[in-house]
Every structure is written in C-alpha cells, then in structure tokens.
Amino acid sequence: MENYLSVPDSKLKEIHSYLINEYQKFKNMNLKLNMARGKPSPEQLNLSLEMMDVLNSSSDFNSRDNVDLRNYGICDGIPEMKEFISELSGIPSENFIIGGNSSLSMMFDTISYFMIKGAGGCSPWGSQEKVKFLCPSPGYDRHFAISEYFGMEMIVIPMTETGPDMDLVEKLVRDDEQIKGIWCVPKYSNPQGITYSDETVKRLANLKTAAKDFRIIWDNAYFIHDLSNDGDTLLNILDECKKAGTENLPIIFFSTSKITFPGAGVAFMACAGENLVALKKMYSIKTVGFDKLNQLRHLRFLKDKPTILNHMKKHRKILKPKFDLIIDILKREFLNNPIIKWKNPNGGYFISVETCSCCAKRVVELCKDAGVILTDAGATYPHKNDPNDSNIRLAPTYPDRNELKLAMELFCVCVKIAFIEKRINKN
Amino acid sequence: MENYLSVPDSKLKEIHSYLINEYQKFKNMNLKLNMARGKPSPEQLNLSLEMMDVLNSSSDFNSRDNVDLRNYGICDGIPEMKEFISELSGIPSENFIIGGNSSLSMMFDTISYFMIKGAGGCSPWGSQEKVKFLCPSPGYDRHFAISEYFGMEMIVIPMTETGPDMDLVEKLVRDDEQIKGIWCVPKYSNPQGITYSDETVKRLANLKTAAKDFRIIWDNAYFIHDLSNDGDTLLNILDECKKAGTENLPIIFFSTSKITFPGAGVAFMACAGENLVALKKMYSIKTVGFDKLNQLRHLRFLKDKPTILNHMKKHRKILKPKFDLIIDILKREFLNNPIIKWKNPNGGYFISVETCSCCAKRVVELCKDAGVILTDAGATYPHKNDPNDSNIRLAPTYPDRNELKLAMELFCVCVKIAFIEKRINKN
Numbered sequence: 001m002e003n004y005l006s007v008p009d010s011k012l013k014e015i016h017s018y019l020i021n022e023y024q025k026f027k028n029m030n031l032k033l034n035m036a037r038g039k040p041s042p043e044q045l046n047l048s049l050e051m052m053d054v055l056n057s058s059s060d061f062n063s064r065d066n067v068d069l070r071n072y073g074i075c076d077g078i079p080e081m082k083e084f085i086s087e088l089s090g091i092p093s094e095n096f097i098i099g100g101n102s103s104l105s106m107m108f109d110t111i112s113y114f115m116i117k118g119a120g121g122c123s124p125w126g127s128q129e130k131v132k133f134l135c136p137s138p139g140y141d142r143h144f145a146i147s148e149y150f151g152m153e154m155i156v157i158p159m160t161e162t163g164p165d166m167d168l169v170e171k172l173v174r175d176d177e178q179i180k181g182i183w184c185v186p187k188y189s190n191p192q193g194i195t196y197s198d199e200t201v202k203r204l205a206n207l208k209t210a211a212k213d214f215r216i217i218w219d220n221a222y223f224i225h226d227l228s229n230d231g232d233t234l235l236n237i238l239d240e241c242k243k244a245g246t247e248n249l250p251i252i253f254f255s256t257s258k259i260t261f262p263g264a265g266v267a268f269m270a271c272a273g274e275n276l277v278a279l280k281k282m283y284s285i286k287t288v289g290f291d292k293l294n295q296l297r298h299l300r301f302l303k304d305k306p307t308i309l310n311h312m313k314k315h316r317k318i319l320k321p322k323f324d325l326i327i328d329i330l331k332r333e334f335l336n337n338p339i340i341k342w343k344n345p346n347g348g349y350f351i352s353v354e355t356c357s358c359c360a361k362r363v364v365e366l367c368k369d370a371g372v373i374l375t376d377a378g379a380t381y382p383h384k385n386d387p388n389d390s391n392i393r394l395a396p397t398y399p400d401r402n403e404l405k406l407a408m409e410l411f412c413v414c415v416k417i418a419f420i421e422k423r424i425n426k427n
Numbered sequence: 428m429e430n431y432l433s434v435p436d437s438k439l440k441e442i443h444s445y446l447i448n449e450y451q452k453f454k455n456m457n458l459k460l461n462m463a464r465g466k467p468s469p470e471q472l473n474l475s476l477e478m479m480d481v482l483n484s485s486s487d488f489n490s491r492d493n494v495d496l497r498n499y500g501i502c503d504g505i506p507e508m509k510e511f512i513s514e515l516s517g518i519p520s521e522n523f524i525i526g527g528n529s530s531l532s533m534m535f536d537t538i539s540y541f542m543i544k545g546a547g548g549c550s551p552w553g554s555q556e557k558v559k560f561l562c563p564s565p566g567y568d569r570h571f572a573i574s575e576y577f578g579m580e581m582i583v584i585p586m587t588e589t590g591p592d593m594d595l596v597e598k599l600v601r602d603d604e605q606i607k608g609i610w611c612v613p614k615y616s617n618p619q620g621i622t623y624s625d626e627t628v629k630r631l632a633n634l635k636t637a638a639k640d641f642r643i644i645w646d647n648a649y650f651i652h653d654l655s656n657d658g659d660t661l662l663n664i665l666d667e668c669k670k671a672g673t674e675n676l677p678i679i680f681f682s683t684s685k686i687t688f689p690g691a692g693v694a695f696m697a698c699a700g701e702n703l704v705a706l707k708k709m710y711s712i713k714t715v716g717f718d719k720l721n722q723l724r725h726l727r728f729l730k731d732k733p734t735i736l737n738h739m740k741k742h743r744k745i746l747k748p749k750f751d752l753i754i755d756i757l758k759r760e761f762l763n764n765p766i767i768k769w770k771n772p773n774g775g776y777f778i779s780v781e782t783c784s785c786c787a788k789r790v791v792e793l794c795k796d797a798g799v800i801l802t803d804a805g806a807t808y809p810h811k812n813d814p815n816d817s818n819i820r821l822a823p824t825y826p827d828r829n830e831l832k833l834a835m836e837l838f839c840v841c842v843k844i845a846f847i848e849k850r851i852n853k854n
Contacts, residue, residue: 052486057479068472070689071688071690101527101718102713102717104713105713108714115553145712150543257499261498262715262716263501263716263719263720264718264720264721288531288569289529290527291528291690291691292690293690294691294718
C-alpha cells in the first residue's frame with residue numbers, strides 16, 4: 001500500500017485510472033446498501049421479540065399501586081418503571097419523567113418550553129433578542145435541526161478526545177448572555193464515539209454562565225451501549241451539578257430505542273429543581289399521560305439491571321464484529337496511507353472518519369453513485385455545513401457483514417479517488 | 428315532589444332540615460365515588476382485551492410496503508392505518524398524521540407550532556402583541572388549560588342547541604385581528620353533548636376573519652361515540668372548507684382513547700394545505716416517528732369500518748344504561764321541581780346540568796364532603812370561572828350502576844340543599 005502523501009502526481013494519475021476501473025466494477029454490481037442512519041439490524045430487533053409476549057389478554061394490567069394502566073392517568077410514568085430506570089442510571093427515581101417512544105420528542109418539548117416560558121426566572125427564550133446554542137461538532141444532526149427550527153444561532157465547538165473543547169465553552173458562556181445552552185451526547189458521542197472525561201463533566205457542572213437561563217441538554221442516548229466488556233464510564237452529571245449547586249443546569253435524556261425497538265420503545269428524561277417542576281407541569285397540560293402499557297411491557301421484559309445489561313451483551317455480540325470489520329478494512333487500506341483518520345469507539349452506533357479537507361462530499365457522492373448511501377457529508381455540523389468538508393459518519397449497524405464489507409471496500413476506493421482528484425486539481 | 432320555586436321560605440326551611448338529615452345518611456355511608464372525569468369503566472376496557480393478543484413474538488411486523496415497523500421511520504403514520512381511518516372518517520388518507528397515544532398532545536404541538544412559527548404567512552402568534560381564542564363554553568377544561576399555558580386571552584362564546592353562538596363568533600372574528608382561533612368539540616360536545624348543526628359547520632367553514640392566521644381546532648373526540656342506533660351526524664368540516672376555499676382553517680383531531688385504551692391508544696390529526704406541510708415538517712424534526720407497533724396492533728384489532736362500528740355498539744351497550752339511569756333520576760327528582768336543567772345527549776361522555784345561579788360550587792362541595800367527587804364547578808369555563816356558577820359536568824361512565832345510583836341520589840339531595848340555602852340567604 002503506497003502512501004499517497006509521498007507519491008508524485010504522475011504516479012497518482014496512474015493509480016487514479018486503476019481506481020476508476022475498480023470503482024466501475026462496484027458500479028456494475030448494482031449495489032443498494034445503506035450506511036446512513038444508526039438503525040439496529042433486524043437481528044438486533046429479534047433480540048426483543050419475546051417482549052411482544054409479555055402482555056396478552058390474560059395479563060394483569062394493574063400497577064403495583066393497583067392502578068389500571070390501560071386507563072387515563074399517571075402523567076409522569078409508572079412508579080415501578082421509575083425505580084427500574086433509577087437503579088440502572090443511578091439517578092433518583094423522583095427525578096424522572098417517563099415518556100412515549102421518542103426521547104428526541106422530549107428534547108423538542110423541553111426546548112419548546114424554554115422558548116415559550118423561559119428558565120431561571122428570565123423572560124422566555126423566544127422573546128429574547130437572540131438565542132445561541134453551543135453545538136459540539138461533529139455532532140448529532142437531529143439536535144442541530146431542533147436548534148435550527150427554533151431559530152437559534154448555532155456555535156460550533158470543536159470536539160477533543162475528552163469531549164467538547166471546555167476552554168472555549170467556558171470562555172464563551174462567561175461573556176455572552178445570549179448563549180442559552182449546549183447539546184451534549186456525553187457517552188459514545190454521535191458520531192465520534194467519544195465519552196466525556198470526568199474533568200469535562202465536572203467543568204460542565206461548574207460552568208459560570210452569563211445567562212441565568214443556561215441549560216445543558218444531556219442526550220445520553222448510548223448510556224449502556226458498550227462494544228466491549230469494559231465500556232467507558234461517564235460521571236453522573238446530576239450528582240456533579242448537585243455538588244456544584246447547579247442542579248438546574250442539566251436535563252438528561254435516554255431511551256430504549258436501541259435496546260428494544262426504535263419504533264416502539266420508551267423514552268426517559270430526568271432533571272431536578274425548577275426544571276422538574278416546570279416540565280412536569282408542562283406535560284400535565286400537554287397530555288393526560290403517555291402510553292403506560294408500553295412502559296409495563298418494557299418493565300416486564302427488561303425486568304432489572306442484570307437482565308437489561310445481559311440483553312445489551314447480546315446486542316454487542318451482533319454489533320462488535322461489524323465495527324471490527326470496518327476498523328480492520330480501514331487499517332488495511334489506510335494505516336500506511338494516512339489520507340484518512342478514524343476513531344475506534346468503545347460503544348455507540350457510529351464510526352467517524354476524517355478525510356482530507358474538501359473530500360467528504362465527493363466521497364459520499366461517489367458512494368451514492370455506486371449504490372451505497374452514506375450519511376450526507378456535512379450532516380454532523382450545524383446547518384449541514386462542515387467547514388472542512390472532511391467528516392463522514394459511518395453507520396455499521398444495519399447492513400449484514402457481507403454488505404458491510406462490500407460497502408466499505410467501495411468506500412475506501414472512493415476515499416482514494418476523491419483524495420487524488422483533490423490533489424491533482426489543486427496542483 | 429314539590430316545586431321549590433313556588434314554595435314559601437318557611438316551608439323550604441322545613442324541607443331543608445329533612446334534606447340535611449338525608450344528607451347525613453349519605454355521609455354515614457362513607458362513600459368513595461368519582462364522577463369527575465370521562466374515564467371508560469374497566470368493563471369497557473375489557474372489550475379491547477383481545478387487542479393484547481394480535482401482536483406476539485411470531486407476528487409479522489412488516490407493513491404492507493414491507494417496512495419493518497419495529498424500526499425507525501414513517502414519521503406520519505403507516506399507510507394502511509391512514510386508509511383505515513380515512514374510510515371511517517371520510518377524510519382522505521393523505522390528509523392524516525397519525526400520532527402517539529394522545530390527541531391532546533397533538534393539539535398542544537399544533538398550538539405550539541403556531542406560537543413559534545406562525546400561520547398564513549403572518550408573524551408567529553408568540554411574537555404578536557396578543558393572541559385571543561374563542562372558547563365555546565361550557566367546554567373542555569384541557570383545551571382552556573392549553574390556551575392558558577400559552578398566555579392567550581380566552582373569550583367565552585355561549586353554546587346554543589346548534590353549537591357555538593355563530594352570530595357572535597362571526598361578529599367577533601370579522602373585526603378583531605387578535606382572535607386567532609376557536610376550540611371546537613363539534614360532536615357530542617364536552618360537556619353538553621351538543622352536535623354542531625350543518626349550518627354551524629358551514630358558517631365556520633365560511634368564516635370571514637380579520638386575522639389571516641385564524642385556525643379552527645376541531646377536536647372530534649366523540650366522532651363515533653353514539654349512545655343510540657341513530658347517532659347525530661356531523662358535516663365533514665374539511666369538505667366544507669374545501670368548498671369554501673378555506674382549507675387552511677381546520678385542524679382535526681381524534682383518537683382511540685375511548686375506543687380501545689385511554690392509556691395506550693392511537694391519536695389522529697388531519698389537515699390540509701399549508702397546515703399539513705408545516706405540521707408534517709414540524710413532526711419530522713420533533714421525532715423519528717411515533718409508535719408504529721401500536722398503530723399496527725390497533726389496525727389488526729379494529730380491522731375496518733364495520734368492525735370498529737360493531738365494537739362501538741358494545742361500548743354503547745355498557746354506557747347507555749348508565750346515561751339512562753342519570754336521566755331517569757333527574758326526571759324523577761326535578762321534572763316538577765325545575766331548579767335544575769339538563770341535557771339528554773345522543774352520545775359522548777357527559778351529562779351537563781345547569782343548577783340555579785351560584786349553586787354549582789356549593790353542590791360540588793356538598794357532594795365531595797359526602798365522598799362523591801364531581802368535576803370541579805367552573806372547570807367547564809376558561810380560567811375555571813363559570814360566571815353564573817351554575818354548570819356541573821356529570822361523568823357517568825366510570826362508576827358501576829349501583830355506585831352511580833347512590834352518587835346521583837346524593838347529588839339530587841345536594842342540589843336541593845344548595846338551592847334552598849341560596850334562596851333563604853338571598854331573602
């Protein structure tokens with residue numbers, strides 16, 4: 001494997017011809033593969049098939065407190081489900097609101113609440129001149145879409161190996177009252193798989209913000225989604241905030257979307273102090289209650305901490321070989337030809353690669369033209385605008401191994417073609 | 428039965444002593460009954476028990492289009508469910524967004540959308556000086572709570588036998604640009620059970636509003652919830668609006684809460700034109716999709732129009748005797764003693780009574796002190812403020828017949844006591 005960085009242009013042109021030939025072979029295969037979204041595979045969904053049997057017409061539908069869960073009521077979640085999720089997360093059960101099937105929807109509701117009603121005794125975000133939000137990037141496109149929907153100015157915060165660049169975060173929030181919050185995927189971040197270090201969590205919990213209504217949106221989507229036996233550990237931000245006297249800062253979210261079924265899971269949010277009172281009140285006006293039978297179904301299937309952690313091991317057994325396959329191919333193709341960098345995550349749903357500057361869009365386009373859909377280049381940045389046009393998010397979970405191998409081999413060819421095109425056009 | 432209106436005070440005082448004695452007997456029974464909310468009874472919930480069997484671990488979870496409904500995707504509802512609800516409602520399937528378990532939540536999302544984004548090319552409601560909403564009253568307390576949450580000024584519109592007082596509605600909206608909408612429960616209105624006449628629906632569809640961003644919130648909660656074989660008929664407002672060129676006016680809501688399970692049903696909304704585009708977009712940002720397995724579960728259980736209408740007959744068989752019981756007791760106690768008026772609805776979940784002026788709170792208080800919870804007096808008006816303090820909403824669906832009989836007998840005693848207290852104190 002030659003290192004393109006030290007190969008003369010004339011030689012690169014030769015290689016390019018060869019690669020185009022290889023690329024054409026892929027095209028002739030009429031591939032139709034998708035590595036765009038973090039979707040569990042059918043095999044993973046089948047791990048929860050038995051959940052479809054735990055409730056049937058002869059089941060007891062009463063809660064422990066003898067409330068018929070088929071009927072109206074219990075707006076913030078059934079108590080035994082709160083205890084289950086409390087044991088699993090280390091967050092006290094009284095801090096939880098249990099929702100429908102979408103934690104994203106609860107994030108949207110939360111931002112919407114602050115837009116309409118405000119926080120920290122300040123006027124509603126929506127009535128202030130401007131609302132800015134910190135967006136650690138690359139990050140989750142759906143977070144940025146919510147900020148965009150609400151008309152926020154998004155400020156890109158570079159990611160480091162230990163989480164968002166906290167020096168920059170601290171500096172910005174100290175001086176700018178218009179900065180009202182930060183989007184965080186603190187464990188196995190989307191897309192890089194970075195877990196925030198203890199120091200990062202502590203610094204977030206101790207943020208000195210000019211805004212009295214600053215909030216941390218803590219989307220802990222991959223909280224038990226490890227790819228190895230000793231997964232990363234993440235400090236409990238609510239604990240850290242309580243110690244720091246900032247319990248009003250964080251609002252925490254997660255769900256069973258990638259534990260049971262993305263289309264029919266249960267979402268959780270947890271917060272404290274004024275947030276908890278306000279958001280419970282909001283939900284009591286918004287709904288008479290979320291789907292409690294689905295909460296019951298999940299509880300009876302997932303049972304307790306050992307059971308759910310064992311269930312996650314089964315996911316890992318399916319996912320780990322797919323991640324390994326990608327990493328192995330990347331190593332084989334690029335270890336001695338460093339025109340691309342990647343991270344090997346301990347968990348989560350993605351592998352993030354950095355192509356050379358101004359190559360990502362071209363790689364995604366080449367793949368698409370050969371029948372492999374990747375996440376849009378740029379999608380991991382606010383307004384879908386990656387300033388370097390270099391980040392690509394690979395989502396290895398949905399395709400089977402054979403498909404994944406093909407898709408990755410095509411991807412590698414496309415990365416090489418894009419690099420050479422770029423180099424040659426530049427010179 | 429004496430007519431209190433023509434009995435002298437001295438005699439009323441005697442009757443009062445007798446009634447207090449009767450009331451004490453009820454108190455001694457230590458009743459604990461609840462007629463406050465429109466909750467289906469356990470017997471009604473059991474009508475849908477078999478829905479808990481239609482999906483199990485060996486089910487096919489694919490949609491007709493071969494989409495695995497356990498996974499992410501299909502934000503606005505599965506196509507076959509849209510066709511089912513289209514056949515039932517007469518609204519084209521392409522006008523639907525199918526949601527989670529709560530139509531109230533979708534109304535909240537809709538109002539929230541207009542607050543944040545606006546309608547009809549106007550600036551967002553939230554950025555306008557004032558937003559006023561028309562509130563036909565007595566009406567549904569949770570609608571008024573949403574208006575209150577969003578800081579709207581609520582304007583009481585009296586209800587007539589054919590729906591809201593349309594002369595007043597037309598007059599108000601023609602001149603006042605700040606009036607942005609109206610809450611409607613057009614069939615078997617909560618609490619009076621009034622169905623809007625064809626003329627009322629047509630006049631609503633042809634409203635000339637000063638506001639370009641006026642919207643009709645059409646909560647058709649009781650659309651197939653008849654109490655007799657020939658239920659009321661309601662014009663299809665979307666059809667009428669299309670004829671009138673006002674398809675952007677209505678946003679229609681209903682759900683299966685009182686068809687299957689209130690705690691785990693499916694909610695529907697339907698709209699057209701700019702609303703449909705805007706609200707679909709909003710939901711595509713708010714969520715990756717609602718619970719599609721619960722949509723599938725409902726579809727496979729409720730099947731088609733004949734099946735669901737037959738299912739509603741079973742509800743009717745349980746509900747009709749309860750409504751009859753209440754009406755019979757009211758007739759027996761008050762037909763010749765007209766200190767109270769009531770409506771005998773053809774469907775819905777409530778019986779609305781009008782006590783004499785300034786008696787409702789006292790009646791509810793007396794009942795409560797004897798162990799029977801009624802809907803709070805005033806709850807059927809904006810800000811829980813019934814200007815006459817006369818409307819009481821009776822919810823006969825949840826208690827069994829024996830409980831209902833006891834509760835109603837107590838209620839009648841309390842109505843009489845409150846009337847006499849009021850008369851004697853006034854004179």
